[in-house]
Amino acid sequence: MSLVVYLAALVFGMTSVLLFRRPRTAMRDPLTLSTCAAVLLGALVFVCAAPATLRTVNDLTGVPNFGAPLTYGMLSAYSCAVLVLLINWRGGPRPLVRRMVLRSMAAYGLLVAAVVVLFLLADADTERLTDLDTYYAGTPFMREMILLYLLGHSAAMLVMCAVCVKWGREVGGLLRAGLRLILLGALLDVVGFQLTKYTAVVARWAGHDLDFLSTTVAPPMASLAALLCSAGFVLPRLLPPVLAHWRGLDDYRRLDPLWSLVRSVSTAPKPPASWWQLPRARLQWREVSIHDALLTLAPYFDHDLRTRVRDAALGAGRSAHAARLAAEAAMLADAARRAAAREEPPDTAGSYRLHATEVPGPSGLVELAQALRRPPGRGTASGGARPSSLTGTVSEPEEPHVA
Template identity: 40%
Template structure:
C-alpha cells in the first residue's frame, strides 16, 4: 500500500462543500422545479462526496467495511462523473435560454448517467482484487475492463471540464461585476481538473508502453484536487455573495461620507419622529444607512421653521465669489442655513421664522450636504449669522 497525501485537506474541503449544499436546501424545497438550483445542489453534493470518499483514510475504511478490495474506486469515479455532468448542466442553465437548457440538460444528463452505469458495470466485470489506495489507476492500467473504466471516467471528466471552462471564459467577456469575477475564477478551476485528468492519463499510457510514471498519480495529480475544489466553490459563491458585498461596501462608504452631517444633526430634537437605536456593532450597514438617512431627513425637517433665506442667500453669493459652480454653491448655502437653524433652534426655540417657504424647500443629496460642511464659506457664514440675541419685551 503506497503512502499518499494527507486526508485532512480532503475532509476540510468536503465538509465546506457539504455546508454550502446544506445552505441551499431550504431554497430547493421551496423551488423544487428549478433546474438551475437542482444542478447547483447536485454539483455541491457530488463534489463534497467526491472529496470525502477520495481521502486515503476513507478509501481504506470503505474497503474494510465492504470487504471488497477497491470498492471505493467505482464510487469515487461515479461521483466524479456526476460532478462533471452537474457542472455542465449548471453552466448551461446559468447562461442559455429556457428552450436550449431543456434540450442540452436532457442530453448531458443522459450521457453522464450512462457513463456512471458503464463505470459500475466495468468494475463488476473486471478483476481488481489487490487493494490500491493511491495508485489504483496506474496499477490496473492494463487490466481488462478496469482499464476501460479508468479511461472512461477520466475522458468523461476532461471533456466536461474543458467545455465548462470554455463556456465560462467566453461568457465572462459579456458580463460585468461579481458574475464576471466568478466566471474568471471558474475557468481556471476547471482547467485544474482537466490537468488532473491529463496527468493521470499520461501515467496510464506510460504503463501501456512499459514505463513507470506512477508518481504522476500518487504525488502530482492529488495536489490539484483541493485547489480546484476551493476555486470552484469560490467561483460559484462570488456571483451570489457579490451583490450583497457590493451593497455593504456602498453602505459603509456612504455612512462614512454622512458622518459629518450625522455628527452635526444627531442631537437635533425631532418631535413626532420615532428614532430606534441602531447599535453599529450588530446592525447591518445597509439597515444602519437607511435608519441614518431617515433620521437626518427628520432632523432637517424639524429645522425647517428656523431656516433663514437670508443666510441661504449670503452663503450662496459668498460661495459663487469663492469660485464654486452654482450647483455646489446651492449645496453650501443649504448646509450653512441648516447649521444656523440648528443653533437658533437650540438657543431660541420660540423664535420661529416664517415657514411659508419651508414646505417647498427640499434638501440636497445628503452626501453632498455632508461634504459641504467642511467648506470655509459655510464656516464663515455660520459665524456671521450665529444665534440671534434674545430680546426682552418692553
C-alpha cells in the first residue's frame, strides 16, 4: 500500500515541479503559487498517510500515532489550499480575493490547531497504522478529532463542487474541461473517501464492523480523486504551452525546404547549443534567420519571372493566392540560384514585398516553404535554369507546380 501511495505522491510532485519551473515568475503570480501549493500539499498528504511514513514518524517522535494529527493537519491544509486556489482562479477585485484567502486560511488554521489539541487530550497509546479512524471511533477526544478533520475536508470538497458547477456554466474550452475533471474528482472524494469513512465510523458507534470501507475502499478512492482534481487544476495551465510548443515543432520542420534554400545567405547570428532549446525558441530563431536571408536575396528577385508564373497559374484556374505563392516560390528559387552563382541582379529587380512578410507569425513562411516542396511543372517559367538547392546544382528550365 505504501508503494502505491508514494507513486501518487511522486505524480503530484512532478506536476508541481512543472508548474514551478520558473520560480521568479511563479512567486509573483498568486494563481501559479496557489496551484503549486495545493498540488504539493496533496503530495505531502499521500506521503504522510503511507503506513511506512506513519511508522517512521511514530518511532522518531516516540509518540504512538503521532502520524495521525500530522496527516490530518496536512489534509486540512490541503483542503484550505484547494479553496485558496479556487478563489485565485475565480479572480475578482484583489482586496476581495485577499480577504477571502485570509478568511479561509484562518478557519483551517484553527481547525489544524483543534486537531492537535484534541489529539493531546486523547488517550491513544495503541499504534494503529491503517485503521486508526475506526479503532478510535468511540474514544473521547479522538472521536472528535476524527470527525473534525472529516468535516473540514467535506466542507472544502462540497464548496469546490458548487463552484465548479456554477463556474462551468460561464466558461468553455480547456477551462471547462479542467472544471469538469475537478468536479469529478471532488465527487469521487465525497462518495468514495468521505462517505465510506463516515459509514465505517458510524458503524463502529452502532457496534458493527465495516472497517474495510475505511481501510480498503477509501484510500484508493482518495488517491484517484486527488489525481483527477490535480489534473483539472493543471490542465488549463500546462496544456496550452505544450500544444504551442508542439505546433512550433511542426512549423519548424515544415520550414525545412525554405531554410535549405536560403540558409547559406542568412547572416543572422547562430544561437547557442540548441539541443535543449524548446521548439518555439528554435522556430523563432529560424524565422529571424529566414527573414534576414529574404532581405539579402531581395535584389535578385526577377519580377518578370514572377509575373509569368503567376499569369500561367491564373490561366490554369488556380486561385489568386495559390498563384501568388507559386510565383514567389519560383522567383525566390531563381534569386537563390543567382546569389549562389554570384550573378548580377536582373534588370527587372525592384521593390516587392513577399506574402510571407505581410502576415504575422510563421504561417506565411510555412506556405512559401510548402510551395517550394511541390513538384515543378514544365513549360511556363523563364528560359533560365532553376536551382534544386544552393549548392549550385542546376536543373533544366521548369515551372513550379501550382497547388
